[in-house]
Every structure is written in C-alpha cells, then in structure tokens.
Amino acid sequence: MNELRTTTNGAGAKHAPETVIRVRGLVVGFGDQVVVDDVDLDVYRGEVLGFVGGSGQGKTVLMRTILGLLDKRAGSIELFGKNRDSLPEEERHWLEQRWGVLFQNGALFSSQTVKQNIQMPMRENRDVSHRFMDELAMLKLELVGLPADAADKLPSELSGGMVKRAALARALSLDPELLFLDEPTSGLDPIGAAEFDELIATLQKTLGLTVFMVTHDLDSLYSICDRVAAIADGKVIAAGAMETMLASDHPWLHAYFHGVRGRRLTGALSQRKDETWKPAPVTR
Amino acid sequence: MATDQIENSPKVSYQRRGDTAQFALSGDWTLIASSLVEDQAAVIVSEGRGAARAVIDVHDVARLDTAGAWLINRSRDELAHAGVDVAVEGARPEHNLLLEEAHFRRFAPPARRKGNALVDMFAELGRLVVTGFRDLHAGMGFLGEFVADVGRIFVRPWRFRGVSLVFHIERFGFHGVPIIALINVLVGGIVAQQGIFQLRRFGASSYAVDLIGILILRELGVLLTSIMLAGRSGSAITAELGSMKMREEIDALRVMGLSPIEVLVAPRVLALMVALPLLTVIADMMALFGGLLVSWVYEGISPAAFLGLLQRAIGRNTFYVGLIKAPFMAFVIGLIGAMEGLATEGSAESLGRHVTASVVKSIFMVIVLDGFFAIFFAAIDY
Numbered sequence: 205m206n207e208l209r210t211t212t213n214g215a216g217a218k219h220a221p222e223t224v225i226r227v228r229g230l231v232v233g234f235g236d237q238v239v240v241d242d243v244d245l246d247v248y249r250g251e252v253l254g255f256v257g258g259s260g261q262g263k264t265v266l267m268r269t270i271l272g273l274l275d276k277r278a279g280s281i282e283l284f285g286k287n288r289d290s291l292p293e294e295e296r297h298w299l300e301q302r303w304g305v306l307f308q309n310g311a312l313f314s315s316q317t318v319k320q321n322i323q324m325p326m327r328e329n330r331d332v333s334h335r336f337m338d339e340l341a342m343l344k345l346e347l348v349g350l351p352a353d354a355a356d357k358l359p360s361e362l363s364g365g366m367v368k369r370a371a372l373a374r375a376l377s378l379d380p381e382l383l384f385l386d387e388p389t390s391g392l393d394p395i396g397a398a399e400f401d402e403l404i405a406t407l408q409k410t411l412g413l414t415v416f417m418v419t420h421d422l423d424s425l426y427s428i429c430d431r432v433a434a435i436a437d438g439k440v441i442a443a444g445a446m447e448t449m450l451a452s453d454h455p456w457l458h459a460y461f462h463g464v465r466g467r468r469l470t471g472a473l474s475q476r477k478d479e480t481w482k483p484a485p486v487t488r
Numbered sequence: 489m490a491t492d493q494i495e496n497s498p499k500v501s502y503q504r505r506g507d508t509a510q511f512a513l514s515g516d517w518t519l520i521a522s523s524l525v526e527d528q529a530a531v532i533v534s535e536g537r538g539a540a541r542a543v544i545d546v547h548d549v550a551r552l553d554t555a556g557a558w559l560i561n562r563s564r565d566e567l568a569h570a571g572v573d574v575a576v577e578g579a580r581p582e583h584n585l586l587l588e589e590a591h592f593r594r595f596a597p598p599a600r601r602k603g604n605a606l607v608d609m610f611a612e613l614g615r616l617v618v619t620g621f622r623d624l625h626a627g628m629g630f631l632g633e634f635v636a637d638v639g640r641i642f643v644r645p646w647r648f649r650g651v652s653l654v655f656h657i658e659r660f661g662f663h664g665v666p667i668i669a670l671i672n673v674l675v676g677g678i679v680a681q682q683g684i685f686q687l688r689r690f691g692a693s694s695y696a697v698d699l700i701g702i703l704i705l706r707e708l709g710v711l712l713t714s715i716m717l718a719g720r721s722g723s724a725i726t727a728e729l730g731s732m733k734m735r736e737e738i739d740a741l742r743v744m745g746l747s748p749i750e751v752l753v754a755p756r757v758l759a760l761m762v763a764l765p766l767l768t769v770i771a772d773m774m775a776l777f778g779g780l781l782v783s784w785v786y787e788g789i790s791p792a793a794f795l796g797l798l799q800r801a802i803g804r805n806t807f808y809v810g811l812i813k814a815p816f817m818a819f820v821i822g823l824i825g826a827m828e829g830l831a832t833e834g835s836a837e838s839l840g841r842h843v844t845a846s847v848v849k850s851i852f853m854v855i856v857l858d859g860f861f862a863i864f865f866a867a868i869d870y
C-alpha cells in the first residue's frame with residue numbers, strides 16, 4: 205500500500221504506467237448467454253479510459269463484474285495490483301473505499317435527501333464533525349453543478365440530469381482514486397454534459413484520478429478520454445488512443461466513429477458535397 | 489477505524505517570527521485522516537489568531553484532496569475574518585488547482601425549525617385527524633372511480649381481463665389454502681378445548697359443539713380468513729402497485745389511454761372477492777374438523793355424535809351468515825390495498841409505510857365491518 209501511496213502524486217507515473225485495473229481472460233454469462241467472453245483489459249493510473257460498445261454488448265456487465273457485483277465464470281481481476289478474490293475481508297473493505305461508482309440509473313437512496321446521500325460514505329467510513337460533513341457535501345454539490353437548494357430534496361424530486369449529478373457527487377464523496385462512471389453524460393443537456401466532462405478532467409488532473417467511463421458520448425471521448433476500449437460480441441475489439449480507434453477497420457468501430465455523428469465531430473462531414481436527399485433511381 | 493490506514497498523518501509545524509505566524513504543513517491532508525485533519529486545521533486557526541500576518545506553507549504536503557483543500561481554505565478564511573493577513577504559499581501546480589477548485593464559500597446553514605413540543609404534539613394530533621377524514625374522502629372517491637370503471641367493463645365485457653383474473657384467483661386463493669387450512673384447524677381445536685373445559689364445570693360439555701359450530705361459522709372462520717388475506721394478499725397488492733407507481737409504470741399505462749383501475753385494480757379486487765368466500769368455506773370446514781378432533785380426544789365425543797350434535801345446533805343460515813360477509817370483506821381489503829399502493833410516492837420508505845398502512849387499515853376495517861354485520865343480522869333476526 206505504501207508504494208501505491210507514493211506514486212499517487214508523483215509525476216513519475218507517466219514513465220512506467222501503473223496498472224490500476226488488470227482484467228485477464230474474463231468470462232461472464234447468464235444462463236446460456238455468454239455476455240463477456242475472454243476479455244483482457246488494462247486501465248493505467250491517472251488516465252481516463254472511455255469504454256464504448258453498442259447497447260446490450262456487456263459494458264455494464266463488465267463494470268459490475270469488476271466491482272464484484274456479478275460473479276465471473278473464469279479469469280482474474282486485479283485492482284491496485286491485488287486480486288480481489290484472495291483479499292481478506294478487511295482489505296477488501298479498504299479497496300472499496302478507494303473507488304467511487306456512478307451507476308447508470310444513479311442508484312441514489314430514495315429515502316434520503318441528496319445531502320444525506322452524499323454524506324452516507326463519510327458518515328459510515330470516516331470520523332469527521334457534522335459541520336465539516338455538511339460543508340463537504342455542499343462543496344461536492346457545487347462541484348457537480350447542482351444548486352444549493354437541491355441538498356434537501358429527495359431523489360424522487362430531482363430531474364433526470366440532476367440525479368446524475370447528485371450520484372456523481374456521492375461517488376466523489378470520499379475523494380476516491382478510481383472512479384467508475386456508467387454513461388455519466390446521458391440525460392444531460394449538451395452544456396451540462398460539457399461541464400461534466402470538464403469537471404472530470406479537472407478532478408483527474410488535481411486528484412490524479414483514474415476514470416473508467418462507459419459512454420456513448422462521442423464528445424466525451426474526444427475531449428477527455430486518454431484511451432478508448434471498445435467491446436462487441438463479448439470481446440474487446442480494440443483498445444488504444446483515439447487515433448488507433450479512428451484508424452480501426454472493424455465494421456462496428458467504423459460505423460461508430462465514421463457514422464453521421466462521428467463525422468460531424470471529426471469535421472469530415474464538411475468535405476462531403478451532396479448532402480441533399482435524392483430519390484433512389486427507378487430500376488426496371 | 490480509518491486512522492489505522494494512514495502512515496503519513498497530517499501535521500502542522502508552527503513558528504512565530506515577530507508578528508508573523510508561519511505554518512508549515514506536511515503529511516497527507518486527505519479525508520482518510522478523518523478528524524486528524526480537522527484538528528490540525530483547528531490548530532492553524534487558534535495559533536494564527538492574534539498575529540498580524542500568517543503564512544501557510546503547503547509545499548511539503550504529500551497528498552491533498554478536496555477535503556484537505558477545503559480545510560486549508562476555511563482556516564485561511566477564518567483567520568482573515570479575525571483580522572490576520574493570510575497567505576497560502578508554495579503550492580505545487582496540481583495542489584494549486586485543487587485549492588482553487590475548493591475555494592471557500594459560505595453555505596447557508598440548514599434551516600432548522602424551532603417549535604414547542606406541546607404545540608407540535610397538538611399539531612400532530614390535528615394533522616392525524618385531518619388526514620383521517622381525508623383518507624375517508626379519498627376512499628370514497630376511489631370507490632366511485634372503481635365502480636365507474638367496473639361498470640364500463642360491464643358495457644364492454646370484451647375489455648375484461650379474464651386471464652389476469654384467473655391468475656390472481658390462483659395467487660390469492662389457491663396458494664393461500666395451506667396456511668388458511670392450518671390456522672383454522674388449530675383455532676377450531678383451541679375453541680373446542682376451551683369450550684369443553686369451561687362448560688364441563690356446569691356439566692354441559694356437550695354444548696361445546698354448539699359453541700364451536702356457531703362461533704366458527706358465524707364469526708371466526710370468515711374473520712380469520714379475512715385477516716390472513718389482508719396480511720397475505722392485501723399487502724402484496726399494495727407492494728405491487730406501489731413499486732409500479734414508483735417506477736412510473738402507472739403513468740405509462742395512463743398515457744397509453746388505459747385506466748390503471750381497469751387494468752390492475754379490478755382484476756385483483758374481483759379475484760379477492762372470488763377467493764375469499766371459497767377460502768372461507770375451506771376455513772369453516774377445517775375449523776369444524778379441528779373442533780371435532782379435539783372433542784373426540786378430549787371429551788370422547790365420537791365423530792358421529794359430534795355431527796349429530798352439530799346438526800341440531802346450527803342451521804343453514806349459520807353457515808350463510810359467515811359466507812355473505814366474505815365478498816364484502818374482500819372488497820374492502822382489495823380497495824384499501826389498491827388505494828394505498830397508488831398513493832405511494834417516490835421513495836422506498838414511502839412504499840414501506842403504505843404497505844404497513846394497507847394491512848393495518850384493512851384489518852381494522854374488516855373488524856369494524858364485521859361488527860356492523862353482527863348488528864344487522866341481529867336486527868333482522870337471521
């Protein structure tokens with residue numbers, strides 16, 4: 205644990221990237237269906253890894269397996285260099301405090317106010333004064349861009365985008381080293397989504413955060429992800445910097461990055477001339 | 489505790505040079521250190537007070553997170569308010585960013601309502617009475633809605649959900665048979681045992697059969713079954729409808745132009761109204777059987793003699809009195825269950841509250857209704 209601590213803020217991490225998440229030969233399935241099939245994946249310290257894939261391809265399943273919420277059929281998962289299966293109870297508990305998780309649907313505790321939700325991890329795991337907890341909760345709330353009056357609202361009284369933000373605030377509650385985000389920007393307005401990206405970039409810079417982000421948002425991929433990994437049919441079909449992904453000729457990746465939306469972002473769209481719709485030629 | 493995990497606890501070393509207070513911070517200024525960071529920050533404030541200038545040097549801080557940054561900024565602000573000229577120095581670039589991100593701002597303290605305990609108590613009582621009447625009002629409204637929607641089903645019978653009805657009859661009725669049979673055998677036996685034991689003192693123990701027959705058929709059979717059904721199925725109805733309400737499924741039905749009462753409530757309530765009388769018949773038979781067994785073992789009344797005595801003691805109407813009540817009880821249980829379910833709000837806690845309320849209210853109403861029936865049957869001499 206000591207050596208991990210020292211590398212946290214050392215700039216040396218850039219030279220020999222330390223692997224925070226190492227997945228090898230992972231297989232996960234439900235009944236007859238194999239969702240994740242023999243997957244290898246590395247996430248390095250201090251990077252933002254964007255994880256993409258079509259709907260129902262197993263992104264959430266992979267994330268939940270890494271978190272230990274789903275059982276794996278085969279393979280190994282190492283977090284911070286330790287295999288979580290062989291970890292004693294006590295250390296696993298510590299491991300769990302070093303990450304923050306944003307679930308796809310927010311998963312806020314419905315009977316607690318937003319503030320209580322954010323304070324929950326602190327209250328359970330840290331011994332700090334009430335005043336400090338209140339201040340930290342409000343600070344986190346402001347960081348994620350929620351108005352102060354949202355603090356005393358119940359999750360059912362929030363809009364969809366606000367739920368996302370509140371859930372992020374809770375994920376950030378203990379200032380984790382590793383952040384799991386499941387589609388953080390879906391359901392946010394474009395301005396909010398851009399702010400969200402910026403916030404994650406800032407946190408990553410300041411806290412040396414490692415981020416595992418499942419996303420469909422091409423903007424996020426371009427603006428904050430250091431690396432991208434793509435899953436299709438249960439396999440990681442590509443992983444690497446954005447350029448590698450753009451150069452890939454896997455049909456799904458090609459369609460993803462060079463489809464209408466993708467092209468719009470890469471600027472390639474402007475090179476096309478005949479955008480107007482023409483009726484298909486009549487064939488006899 | 490969290491503090492076991494920190495090897496590098498936060499520290500402040502303090503020096504006074506003339507009227508300048510110099511603080512050198514070191515160690516991990518993170519939330520893992522819990523109250524230690526808070527204590528160290530308090531040191532800065534208490535020592536810095538009274539100095540004209542204070543310098544907080546954060547160069548040697550090993551790790552910093554938003555919690556630590558916040559405390560440094562807060563100490564700085566508090567000193568500034570005490571008239572000290574404060575500067576934070578030596579921050580590394582990444583710490584600087586963090587200190588900026590977590591700059592001090594004042595948050596409005598949470599509004600705390602002050603009140604008098606006695607006044608609060610009366611207010612609570614008043615609220616309770618008002619909600620009681622509101623519930624009654626809402627219940628009547630719901631009843632009307634239900635009747636209107638069921639009436640619509642009679643006009644357009646093809647809209648009726650027959651499969652759903654059968655499915656719920658199976659759930660509420662058929663699956664409830666074992667437990668209902670079991671408790672009624674036991675209660676029948678207990679009534680017989682007590683009846684025989686008490687009446688034996690008057691040498692009238694054979695009258696215990698009259699007691700068993702009348703008590704069970706008129707009251708106990710249907711009452712026990714209703715209470716069991718309220719706990720077993722009324723609560724299920726509330727929980728189902730409540731969680732559907734929470735996940736906006738009810739709203740989804742509404743915007744499709746479907747009435748939740750017609751689709752969800754009517755089949756369940758009607759299923760209860762079919763299931764409860766059937767269960768009551770089973771309950772009656774099982775309780776009589778329990779009574780028969782105990783009388784035989786306890787008092788040596790043979791089954792044949794028991795049946796003979798029973799025939800003399802009860803009429804067909806005794807049986808009907810219990811049975812007539814059953815559909816009404818079922819109606820009340822179903823309606824309350826559905827109403828509570830649809831009144832659920834967004835939180836899990838609210839769901840729990842409504843399930844409890846559903847069971848409590850329906851058992852209460854079942855007993856009240858039973859009282860009214862007792863008066864009614866006495867009045868018409870049935």
Ligand SMILES: Nc1ncnc2c1ncn2[C@@H]1O[C@H](COP(=O)(O)OP(=O)(O)OP(=O)(O)O)[C@@H](O)[C@H]1O
Pocket residue numbers: 234239257258259260261262263264265266308
């Ligand atoms: N609890 C479960 N039981 C059975 N199958 C499941 C379960 N959870 C997920 N699946 C299946 O696993 C597959 C992958 O689901 P997953 O939720 O990981 O998709 P995803 O990649 O996150 O998609 P999206 O982008 O839509 O969120 C799907 O086919 C889904 O039906």
Ligand SMILES: [Mg+2]
Pocket residue numbers: 263264265308386
């Ligand atoms: Mg998903």
